[in-house]
Structures are given as structure tokens and as C-alpha cells.
Amino acid sequence: MTVFIIRRLMQAAVVVFFMSFLVFSGVFVIGDPVDILISDEADEEDRERAIAALGLDKPFHIQYLRFLGKALQGDLGESFIFEEPALLLILERMPATMELALFALLLAVVLGIPLGMWAGLKPDSVAAKSIMTGSILGFSLPTFWVGIMMMMLFAVMLGWLPSTGRGETSEIFGLEVSFTSWDGIRHLLMPAINLSLFKLALVIRLSRAGTKEVIHQDYIKFARAKGVSRNRIILVHVLKNIMIPVVTVIGLEFGGLVAFSIVTETVFAWPGMGKLLIDSIGLLDRPVIVAYLTIIVFLFVIINLVVDILYSILDPRVRLQEMKA
Amino acid sequence: MTVINEDAGVASAGQGSEGVETPFQRFVSDFTESKIAVVSAFVVLAIVFIAVFAPLIAPTDPYDLSIVTVADKTMAPGAVMQSGQIAHMGTDGSGRDLLSGMIYGLRISLGIGIGSAVVALAIGVVVGLIAAYAGGRVDSVIMRLVDMQLSFPAILIALVLLVTLGKGVDKTLFALIVVQWAYYARTVRGSALVERRKEYIESAQCLALSKARILYRHLFPNVLAPLIVVGTMQTAHAIALEATLSFLGIGMEQTEPSLGSLISNGFQYIHSGHYWISIFPGLALLFTIVSINLVGDRLRDVLNPRLAK
Amino acid sequence: MAGSNGSVPTLDVENLQTYFFTKAGVVKAVDEVSFSVQPGKVLGLVGESGSGKTVTGFSIMGLVDEPGRIAGGHIKFRGEDLVGASEDRWQQLRGNQIAMIFQDPMMTLNPVLRIDTQMIEAIQAHENVSRDEARQRSRDALGQVGIPSPDERLKAYPHQFSGGMRQRVSIAIALLNKPDLIVADEPTTALDVTIQAQILYEAQKLCKETGTAMIWITHDLTVVAGLADEVAVMYAGRLVEHGSVDDVLDKPLHPYTHGLIGSVPSRNKRGKPLEQIPGMTPSLLNLPPGCAFKTRCPRADAACETAPDVTKPDGGHRLLRCHHPHLDELAEVPA
Ligand SMILES: Nc1ncnc2c1ncn2[C@@H]1O[C@H](COP(=O)(O)OP(=O)(O)OP(=O)(O)O)[C@@H](O)[C@H]1O
Numbered sequence: 001m002t003v004f005i006i007r008r009l010m011q012a013a014v015v016v017f018f019m020s021f022l023v024f025s026g027v028f029v030i031g032d033p034v035d036i037l038i039s040d041e042a043d044e045e046d047r048e049r050a051i052a053a054l055g056l057d058k059p060f061h062i063q064y065l066r067f068l069g070k071a072l073q074g075d076l077g078e079s080f081i082f083e084e085p086a087l088l089l090i091l092e093r094m095p096a097t098m099e100l101a102l103f104a105l106l107l108a109v110v111l112g113i114p115l116g117m118w119a120g121l122k123p124d125s126v127a128a129k130s131i132m133t134g135s136i137l138g139f140s141l142p143t144f145w146v147g148i149m150m151m152m153l154f155a156v157m158l159g160w161l162p163s164t165g166r167g168e169t170s171e172i173f174g175l176e177v178s179f180t181s182w183d184g185i186r187h188l189l190m191p192a193i194n195l196s197l198f199k200l201a202l203v204i205r206l207s208r209a210g211t212k213e214v215i216h217q218d219y220i221k222f223a224r225a226k227g228v229s230r231n232r233i234i235l236v237h238v239l240k241n242i243m244i245p246v247v248t249v250i251g252l253e254f255g256g257l258v259a260f261s262i263v264t265e266t267v268f269a270w271p272g273m274g275k276l277l278i279d280s281i282g283l284l285d286r287p288v289i290v291a292y293l294t295i296i297v298f299l300f301v302i303i304n305l306v307v308d309i310l311y312s313i314l315d316p317r318v319r320l321q322e323m324k325a
Numbered sequence: 326m327t328v329i330n331e332d333a334g335v336a337s338a339g340q341g342s343e344g345v346e347t348p349f350q351r352f353v354s355d356f357t358e359s360k361i362a363v364v365s366a367f368v369v370l371a372i373v374f375i376a377v378f379a380p381l382i383a384p385t386d387p388y389d390l391s392i393v394t395v396a397d398k399t400m401a402p403g404a405v406m407q408s409g410q411i412a413h414m415g416t417d418g419s420g421r422d423l424l425s426g427m428i429y430g431l432r433i434s435l436g437i438g439i440g441s442a443v444v445a446l447a448i449g450v451v452v453g454l455i456a457a458y459a460g461g462r463v464d465s466v467i468m469r470l471v472d473m474q475l476s477f478p479a480i481l482i483a484l485v486l487l488v489t490l491g492k493g494v495d496k497t498l499f500a501l502i503v504v505q506w507a508y509y510a511r512t513v514r515g516s517a518l519v520e521r522r523k524e525y526i527e528s529a530q531c532l533a534l535s536k537a538r539i540l541y542r543h544l545f546p547n548v549l550a551p552l553i554v555v556g557t558m559q560t561a562h563a564i565a566l567e568a569t570l571s572f573l574g575i576g577m578e579q580t581e582p583s584l585g586s587l588i589s590n591g592f593q594y595i596h597s598g599h600y601w602i603s604i605f606p607g608l609a610l611l612f613t614i615v616s617i618n619l620v621g622d623r624l625r626d627v628l629n630p631r632l633a634k
Numbered sequence: 635m636a637g638s639n640g641s642v643p644t645l646d647v648e649n650l651q652t653y654f655f656t657k658a659g660v661v662k663a664v665d666e667v668s669f670s671v672q673p674g675k676v677l678g679l680v681g682e683s684g685s686g687k688t689v690t691g692f693s694i695m696g697l698v699d700e701p702g703r704i705a706g707g708h709i710k711f712r713g714e715d716l717v718g719a720s721e722d723r724w725q726q727l728r729g730n731q732i733a734m735i736f737q738d739p740m741m742t743l744n745p746v747l748r749i750d751t752q753m754i755e756a757i758q759a760h761e762n763v764s765r766d767e768a769r770q771r772s773r774d775a776l777g778q779v780g781i782p783s784p785d786e787r788l789k790a791y792p793h794q795f796s797g798g799m800r801q802r803v804s805i806a807i808a809l810l811n812k813p814d815l816i817v818a819d820e821p822t823t824a825l826d827v828t829i830q831a832q833i834l835y836e837a838q839k840l841c842k843e844t845g846t847a848m849i850w851i852t853h854d855l856t857v858v859a860g861l862a863d864e865v866a867v868m869y870a871g872r873l874v875e876h877g878s879v880d881d882v883l884d885k886p887l888h889p890y891t892h893g894l895i896g897s898v899p900s901r902n903k904r905g906k907p908l909e910q911i912p913g914m915t916p917s918l919l920n921l922p923p924g925c926a927f928k929t930r931c932p933r934a935d936a937a938c939e940t941a942p943d944v945t946k947p948d949g950g951h952r953l954l955r956c957h958h959p960h961l962d963e964l965a966e967v968p969a
């Protein structure tokens with residue numbers, strides 16, 4: 001297992017290295033780095049000084065190494081607007097985004113697996129067909145559109161839930177969270193549902209497909225032949241089998257949730273890092289933009305790593321192969 | 326690591342003619358078995374028609390600044406504008422007739438969606454064929470790239486590109502092409518590999534067949550079916566993604582509003598009771614995306630011989 | 635049907651009909667099948683691939699799934715008719731009083747659950763015993779079927795076992811609750827000869843000692859000869875011949891059984907060419923009327939266009955379904 005993790009860590013490092021190169025090339029080479037990194041208000045003299053200070057007169061590989069070195073020390077530039085380190089700004093907003101994404105993930109799994117299994121167990125029932133129609137809609141409707149509709153219905157017309165913001169928060173282990181108070185939950189609910197819909201549709205499809213496949217396997221029939229109760233067959237034999245693809249995909253999709261929270265946060269004015277990004281784009285606060293992209297790439301690589309490890313723990317066949325290798 | 330892909334299930338087109346039916350006739354009769362799909366297909370056709378003939382259909386020209394006046398702003402559906410015309414769906418925040426704006430917006434959304442899908446398809450086909458036929462190093466480098474790109478959400482890649490490149494039709498189009506090509510490349514490579522294996526037998530049997538002929542006669546039809554399905558779904562995705570990017574304010578310029586931009590504009594008025602400014606373009610977007618998706622869904626069922634019992 | 639001592643048979647199947655109602659038509663996988671098994675006895679069920687042996691087994695377990703259904707007949711387990719029994723009742727019986735060993739050992743164990751989980755749940759489904767006790771019993775059962783170091787093996791996953799070992803695990807699972815009836819669907823095909831002998835020995839011992847009745851499904855007539863007391867021959871969903879092992883194997887009356895035995899290599903037939911049954915098993919989907927064997931039968935004639943009824947050729951225990959059986963076999967003086 002340790003060998004396995006070490007090998008995966010090395011692979012992850014390679015991907016981060018490669019992606020940092022891409023982001024660097026993207027921002028520093030394709031775009032004009034002076035435009036991207038220096039405030040528009042700067043005068044000619046400032047620009048000259050900044051170009052020298054940033055080493056933009058140096059050859060490409062030197063520039064890249066400098067970028068890497070600074071990034072490794074956590075220096076991703078300073079915000080023009082807030083005049084604070086960009087990294088710090090993003091880290092401050094991160095808990096809000098993570099809370100939103102995790103809550104959405106939880107909703108997708110907790111609702112999606114039972115609904116998908118139901119649809120897989122009784123594929124011809126009306127309920128199953130409604131579930132599947134719903135999941136097609138969940139797949140095809142753009143998140144922002146659904147968000148606007150939800151806001152209009154539940155906040156503007158019915159007035160049940162607050163339309164924007166995060167509401168009351170409290171600190172747990174130094175992190176701001178909102179799920180501890182009723183007000184916080186009321187604010188969290190709509191954005192989280194909105195963000196989860198796409199993944200919910202995905203989990204439903206995966207669970208349904210998995211259930212339909214597993215339920216016809218000989219080992220399910222054999223479990224029945226042992227006299228094992230229907231509940232145990234569904235909750236142990238079927239569930240454990242479909243958990244493997246669901247966990248893998250859901251884990252991989254967590255990155256997608258963080259990425260898509262940009263949209264949800266913009267709709268519901270949720271004070272997370274996605275909203276910060278869109279605000280920064282509007283305000284041309286480029287160091288924050290660059291920092292956000294770097295961080296999210298890093299996040300993706302970590303997520304992929306964790307999913308790989310989780311997957312190997314869940315599926316004994318993979319675990320064994322990896323241990324042998 | 327297995328990434329489950331919705332589009333991967335399509336293997337090859339149903340061939341083999343039964344009786345006098347041509348494959349195309351059978352395709353049509355299979356497709357029309359589903360009423361929802363037929364209705365969706367008609368909706369798609371109608372939408373394309375509206376988009377193509379937008380200038381003839383739209384009651385006013387929303388870009389004509391001489392008739393747009395702020396005095397008309399945020400009028401409710403059915404109100405009469407300064408010009409004497411009825412705004413059937415109301416007017417937007419700057420006094421434009423919303424219906425006309427939507428018709429032109431639909432044209433832009435559809436144009437970008439279809440345009441980016443077609444170009445991405447062309448690139449993906451070429452790259453996918455190269456990967457399948459070159460094999461070895463070339464193949465593994467290309468597929469690494471494809472896998473890596475697909476491991477990031479499309480919206481993130483589009484975001485990176487648009488943030489570095491800036492807004493605009495051309496840039497949005499470019500971003501959407503970059504986002505999509507990998508899906509096609511993977512689809513084409515998969516089907517081409519299956520065919521290549523068959524081709525060995527084929528070429529052993531009749532060496533007379535030229536390579537070009539094999540490509541045309543065998544590879545093309547079998548790669549075509551999955552491509553049509555992936556292409557339909559991707560077009561819908563592209564339209565949704567463009568709308569999302571425009572909503573975020575990093576896609577289209579406000580001078581060329583797509584449906585997404587219109588919704589984004591209307592969003593500002595959502596709390597002041599002018600619901601129609603975002604709802605109507607939203608519904609137009611909804612119909613477009615859902616009907617294309619339903620057609621794609623049906624195409625997948627019909628063109629996939631394993632599913633078509 | 636007359637039992638050996640008039641006691642209630644463990645299993646009594648009467649006119650069983652199990653049909654699959656598919657889109658293409660009705661598949662009569664099991665049609666008008668009757669037989670019974672006494673406590674401590676072994677019934678060998680033979681027949682070629684697709685003749686309905688497994689479906690018969692599943693019917694007895696109440697495990698026929700959509701689109702299949704028991705369309706008629708009775709399955710009496712110790713006098714209780716199980717056709718139409720509630721799912722709860724089936725659940726009580728399955729794995730407890732009636733157990734089944736499945737045909738394909740590679741597919742019968744759940745790949746993501748450990749062997750101990752899969753064995754312990756089989757015990758705890760029927761008895762209120764502690765995990766430790768259930769584990770102890772599982773371990774003993776594994777030892778009984780010849781699995782070395784069972785303690786370690788309990789913690790393993792199915793993919794860590796070979797096919798033969800998986801088959802033995804599923805045999806051990808069937809034995810766990812000391813059932814009254816075991817349906818064994820070709821349980822020894824994946825095993826090598828010595829293990830097979832051991833399993834057959836264990837099976838026989840179990841029947842003798844505990845009075846367990848057994849239905850042993852197989853292609854292998856030598857296994858039937860060594861193990862079974864009675865044999866039933868299935869063809870295209872129907873029983874065509876049924877009787878004691880000695881009678882049927884020595885004096886096969888039905889042309890199909892006759893051919894089947896003729897195709898088995900044996901010492902006293904050395905030098906003579908092996909007989910073969912020409913043709914292929916008919917599709918069970920929409921079987922044409924008449925005897926299902928008529929297209930392959932050397933004795934077929936116009937009479938065979940109508941389906942033969944069950945007859946008692948020796949006026950005793952034997953049952954037969956044929957218009958022109960090899961009655962000459964009966965006339966022969968037994969050795
Ligand atoms: N789910 C099903 N749907 C339709 N037909 C079925 C189904 N299951 C079994 N059958 C049909 O029932 C018939 C009997 O099948 P069964 O599995 O009992 O054969 P078998 O005698 O066990 O053969 P083998 O020796 O190959 O195991 C076959 O013709 C098969 O096609």
C-alpha cells in the first residue's frame with residue numbers, strides 16, 4: 001500500500017509540474033504578461049521597473065524556473081485591489097466553497113444512490129421513469145439557469161429561502177462554517193441543491209446502470225439461494241458493488257463541483273473563491289486570477305490522487321494487483 | 326482508472342438490410358418509433374429555421390440603435406413601444422424588444438454551438454485517425470493529452486482560455502473548440518481501432534482493395550454513427566457552456582448578445598419584478614438544449630445495435 | 635409414486651411447467667416434469683446442454699426470474715406445496731432446508747465481499763448465532779471440502795481462489811446449514827479427479843448419515859453410475875426416461891438415452907466405433923408438435939408426429955416417453 005501511494009504521489013508531482021508549465025505558458029506567453037501582471041494604472045516608469053523586477057527580460061526557461069520557485073514558496077503575487085497576497089485571499093474564501101461543494105456532493109450521493117438503485121430495481125415503474133426523466137433534465141439544463149429559476153421560485157415568489165449570501169457562520173477548528181445554525185442552513189440549501197443537480201443526475205445514472213447489471217449476476221442469485229434477506233442483498237451485495245464506480249466517479253467529480261461552484265456562487269452571491277474569481281475578472285485583478293487557476297489545478301491533482309487510493313481500498317481486485325506490482 | 330463516459334457505448338452502425346429496406350429507411354422507421362424524439366426533432370428544425378431566418382422573422386432589429394430607446398425599458402409583455410409596435414414578450418433593460426433580441430440571440434447561440442462542434446469534430450476526426458493508424462508513441466502521446474484534458478471540467482478549460490484571451494465571438498468559439506476536440510478524438514480512435522482489427526482480415530482476403538477505399542467503405546460508416554451521436558450531444562453541451570460563460574461575463578460581448586448574455590442581463594432585474602427579461606430567453610435556451618439532447622438520446626438508441634434489441 | 639418404505643418423500647415434483655415468456659415467444663424450458671426424491675437418496679439428472687436441468691433446479695429453489703414463471707404443477711417439499719408459497723416462506727427454506735450449488739463457480743461468489751462475510755451471512759440468515767460461532771462453523775465447512783488452511787482462507791476474496799476452490803467454497807456454503815435437500819448443478823465439473831472423488835465421497839456420506847436427499851445434475855454418466863440411486867433423463871424440457879440407475883444405464887429404453895450411453899467410451903465397447911447422436915438440440919422456443927427428438931431419432935415414424943405420453947414399460951417403477959422404445963433391452967436376460 002505504501003509503495004502504491006508513493007508511486008501515485010510521484011505521478012501526481014509529474015502532472016502538477018506539467019500543468020504548472022501549461023498555466024505558465026498560457027498566462028506568460030500567450031497573453032501579454034505585462035498586461036496580466038501589472039496594473040493598468042501603472043505609468044511607463046512603473047512598467048519598466050516591474051518588467052525588470054519580474055525578470056520578463058530574461059529567457060523563457062529562467063522565467064519559468066523563477067515562477068516555479070516563487071510558487072513553491074507560496075508566492076503567487078499580490079492582488080491589485082485588496083493589496084494582499086493573492087494566495088491568502090483565495091485561501092480565505094476556500095472554506096465557503098468547500099462547504100458548498102461538500103454539501104452538494106453529500107446531497108448527490110445521499111439522494112442519488114437510493115434513487116438510482118430504485119430505478120435499477122424496478123426499471124418499468126412510473127417512479128423509475130420519472131427519476132430517469134429528471135436525470136436527463138439534470139444533465140442537460142445549465143446550472144446557472146436552474147439556479148436563477150430556483151431563486152425566482154423559492155426566494156422571490158415564495159419567499160421561503162434567502163436568495164443570496166452565506167448567512168450566519170460560526171467557527172469550527174478555525175474554519176468558518178454555516179451548517180451549524182438554522183440561518184446558515186437556509187442560506188446553504190439552495191446553492192447546494194443547485195450545484196448538486198448535475199452530479200445527482202450522474203450518480204442516479206451510475207447507480208441505476210450498476211444496479212441493473214449487478215442484480216442479474218449469478219452471485220446475487222446465489223445469495224438468494226442462501227436465504228439472505230432481500231434487504232441485505234440490496235444493502236450489502238448490490239450496494240457494495242455499485243459503490244466502486246460511484247465513488248470513483250464522484251471523487252473525480254468533486255473537482256468539477258469546485259469548478260462549477262464558480263457558476264453557483266455567482267448566481268447566489270456565495271462568498272467563495274469562485275465568486276472571488278469572477279469578481280477579479282470583472283476588476284482585472286490578474287494576480288488573483290492566476291493564483292486561482294494554479295490552485296485549482298493543484299486541487300484537481302490532489303483529488304485524483306485521493307480517488308485512486310480510495311478506489312483501491314474499495315475494490316479488492318485492484319488492491320491486490322497494485323500490491324503485487 | 327476508469328472514467329465512465331456517456332458517449333463511449335456507441336460501437337458501430339446497424340448494418341445489414343432486411344428485405345428491401347435500405348439502412349436509411351430502417352433508421353428513419355426506428356427513429357420515429359419514439360414520439361418524444363419526433364417532436365424534439367421538429368422543435369430542433371424549427372429552432373434552426375428561426376435562427377437562419379432571424380432577420381426576416383424578428384419584429385424589429387435589436388441592433389438598430391435608431392429605434393431602440395430607453396423610454397421603452399423593462400416594459401411588460403404585450404405593451405406597446407414608442408415605435409407603435411407591440412412587445413409580445415416585453416422589453417429588456419435598455420428598451421429592446423425582447424422577442425427580437427431572443428431571435429437574434431438564438432442565432433448567435435446556435436451558430437457558436439454548431440460551429441464549434443463542427444470544427445472540433447473535424448479536428449477530432451483527424452487526430453483520432455492519426456492516433457489509431459499511427460499507433461505506438463504517437464498514439465500514446467495523443468491519448469495522454471486527451472485523457473488529461475478530459476480529466477479537467479470543460480468549464481475550467483474554457484475559463485482559462487477566455488481569461489487569457491479576452492471576450493468575443495472568435496475567442497469563445499476558439500475556447501469551445503479546444504474544449505470539445507478531445508471527445509471526438511477519443512470516439513473516433515475507439516471505433517477506428519475496432520475497424521482496424523477487422524481490416525487485417527479484410528485486406529488479407531482481397532489485397533486489391535486500396536487503403537482509401539477501405540477508409541471510405543468501411544471505416545467511415547462505422548465511425549460515423551458514434552460521431553453523429555457524440556456530435557449532437559456536444560452541440561447541446563457547447564450551447565449550454567457558451568450560455569454559462571456569457572452569463573459569467575467572460576463569453577460574448579454585450580454588443581453581440583447570445584441567449585446567455587440576455588439571461589445574464591435579465592438576472593439584474595429579477596428582484597425588481599421584471600421576471601420576463603431573464604425567463605423568456607431562459608425558456609428559449611431550455612427548449613433548444615433539451616430538444617437537441619432528446620434527439621441525441623434517440624439517435625444513440627437507434628444507432629447502437631447493442632441497445633436496439 | 636411409491637416410496638421405498640411408504641414414507642413422505644423429501645421432494646415430490648408433479649407436472650412441473652416452467653416457461654419463459656420472452657418477446658420472441660414462450661420458451662418451455664421445463665414441461666410436465668415429475669419425479670420424487672426420498673430422504674438419503676440421490677437422483678441423477680442428466681441431459682444435454684439447454685435441456686432444462688438448471689431451470690428445473692431453480693424452480694425447486696423458487697429462483698425462477700422474469701420473464702420466467704412456474705406455469706403449472708406442484709413442488710412438494712416434505713409434503714408442503716411450494717408453488718405459490720410466499721417469498722418469506724421461500725426465504726426460510728432456501729439455504730436452510732433446501733440448498734443449491736450453482737453451475738458456474740467463477741460467478742457464484744460476490745467479488746467484493748470476503749469469503750467469511752459470504753459464509754457467515756448464510757448461517758445468520760437462519761439462525762440466531764454469534765459471529766464467532768458462525769465463523770467457526772464456516773471454518774469447519776471449508777475443512778470438510780478440503781480447503782487447506784481455512785482460517786486464512788476465510789479472510790480472502792473470491793478472486794484469490796482458483797475455479798476449483800471457488801466451487802468447493804460454494805459446496806461448503808450449501809452444506810453449512812445441513813439441508814434436507816441439495817440441488818447440485820454440475821458441482822464437480824471444475825474439479826480434478828481426486829478432489830471430485832473426495833467431494834462425491836463427502837456427498838454420499840452426508841446422504842447416508844443425515845438423510846439428506848440430493849439432486850445431482852450432470853453430463854457425466856460415470857458420476858451418475860457411481861453416485862446416484864435413480865436417474866432422470868431430460869430432453870428439450872421434458873423427462874424422457876426415469877428409473878433406477880441400474881435399470882436405465884444397463885437397459886436404456888428411450889432412443890435418446892440409448893444413444894447417450896452408446897456415446898460413452900467404455901472398456902467393453904473397445905474396438906467398436908462410438909455411436910453419436912446426429913443433429914442438434916432443438917430450440918425450445920415454439921417447439922413443433924410431436925416428439926421433440928423426432929428429427930434426430932433413428933426410430934422416428936409417422937406416429938412420432940404426436941407427442942408420446944408417459945408409459946410404464948415394465949409395469950413397475952420405470953417411466954418412459956416414447957412411441958417405439960428399445961423394448962428388446964428388457965427382453966434380454968440380465969447378467
Ligand atoms: N432467462 C431466460 N429467458 C429465456 N430462456 C431461458 C432463460 N433461462 C433459460 N432459458 C432457456 O431454458 C432452456 C434450459 O436452460 P438450462 O439452463 O436449464 O439448460 P441446462 O440443461 O442447465 O444446460 P447446461 O447443461 O448447458 O447447463 C434453454 O433453452 C434456455 O435457452
Ligand code: SF4
Pocket residue numbers: 888889890925926927928929931932933934935937938942955956957958959
Ligand atoms: S417418440 Fe418416436 S421420435 Fe420420439 S424418441 Fe420415440 S421413437 Fe424417437
Ligand SMILES: [Mg+2]
Pocket residue numbers: 687688689737819
Ligand atoms: Mg445448466
